[in-house]
Amino acid sequence: MSVALPPQVHVFVRDWLSANNVVLKGRDGCVVVDSGYVKHAPLTLALVASRMGLDGRPLSKLVNTHCHSDHMGGNAALRRAYACPIAVPAGEARAVAAWDERTLLLAYAGQRADRFAADEALQAGATHRWGDLEWRAIAAPGHDMGALVFYNAEHRILISGDALWQNGYGLVMPAEFDAAALPATRATLETLAELDVRCVIPGHGEPFGDFDGAIERALRRTAAFEADPLRMASHALKVILVFSLLDRERFALARLPEQIAQVGIFREFNAWYFRLSPEALAERLVNDLVRVGAVRRSDGFLVPA
Numbered sequence: 001m002s003v004a005l006p007p008q009v010h011v012f013v014r015d016w017l018s019a020n021n022v023v024l025k026g027r028d029g030c031v032v033v034d035s036g037y038v039k040h041a042p043l044t045l046a047l048v049a050s051r052m053g054l055d056g057r058p059l060s061k062l063v064n065t066h067c068h069s070d071h072m073g074g075n076a077a078l079r080r081a082y083a084c085p086i087a088v089p090a091g092e093a094r095a096v097a098a099w100d101e102r103t104l105l106l107a108y109a110g111q112r113a114d115r116f117a118a119d120e121a122l123q124a125g126a127t128h129r130w131g132d133l134e135w136r137a138i139a140a141p142g143h144d145m146g147a148l149v150f151y152n153a154e155h156r157i158l159i160s161g162d163a164l165w166q167n168g169y170g171l172v173m174p175a176e177f178d179a180a181a182l183p184a185t186r187a188t189l190e191t192l193a194e195l196d197v198r199c200v201i202p203g204h205g206e207p208f209g210d211f212d213g214a215i216e217r218a219l220r221r222t223a224a225f226e227a228d229p230l231r232m233a234s235h236a237l238k239v240i241l242v243f244s245l246l247d248r249e250r251f252a253l254a255r256l257p258e259q260i261a262q263v264g265i266f267r268e269f270n271a272w273y274f275r276l277s278p279e280a281l282a283e284r285l286v287n288d289l290v291r292v293g294a295v296r297r298s299d300g301f302l303v304p305a
């Protein structure tokens with residue numbers, strides 16, 4: 001079911017490789033929230049410039065809910081095109097300045113982004129006027145420990161990034177990587193549940209109105225992860241594998257064990273949780289993903305389904 005948005009808010013719904021782009025159109029300029037993946041930067045530029053986007057208005061600021069590659073991969077391209085300042089959550093500023101590819105889940109997770117510099121660090125609790133509307137920044141650690149969401153009380157809109165989707169949220173790192181991540185995920189959901197929300201604009205998927213249902217489903221997922229850390233670790237690796245596959249479009253099955261052995265997140269999670277050969281872990285992940293219809297085997301390649 002579609003939900004109505006005020007005329008100064010437009011959402012470009014993308015896919016699972018690029019996060020949604022939210023354009024907030026103001027009388028004195030516009031703000032874009034999240035810029036997608038680097039591979040899709042040309043499309044991001046075209047969408048932002050289109051009639052439903054800036055339509056000739058200036059881009060006053062580019063904002064990130066958090067700094068994973070699918071949300072900030074187009075930052076550098078938008079800055080080159082519009083000379084706009086870039087604002088990131090304060091909790092992400094140090095990692096961006098140092099271009100920490102482990103914390104940002106770039107090379108560590110087999111992902112990429114063009115480097116950029118942040119001009120502003122957004123603090124939780126602060127209120128910003130973007131698109132002639134007031135947005136309160138709310139800390140949303142869990143999927144990303146520095147993440148923010150943005151809430152407009154007038155229209156009861158939540159720009160949730162990857163902290164809340166219609167069915168779940170972004171992957172959460174297990175305790176060996178960050179012991180605070182899963183408890184923070186639950187705390188974030190409990191904080192969000194206290195808001196009066198009519199419409200959620202998630203990082204992925206269509207805007208939706210079933211806020212209470214989404215919170216309930218997300219809490220059930222959290223409880224399942226709390227009960228089974230191995231399930232959480234397996235889920236994270238499968239998400240990363242599918243993301244890499246969407247980026248590359250196909251992957252030779254014979255080379256997948258090499259990928260498992262070389263990419264940091266696969267290598268470390270395997271040592272912490274699975275203790276399998278790269279070949280055995282690759283087969284396990286692929287079988288799970290084929291079974292749920294996320295990928296398929298085709299002539300010696302793994303391809304998105």
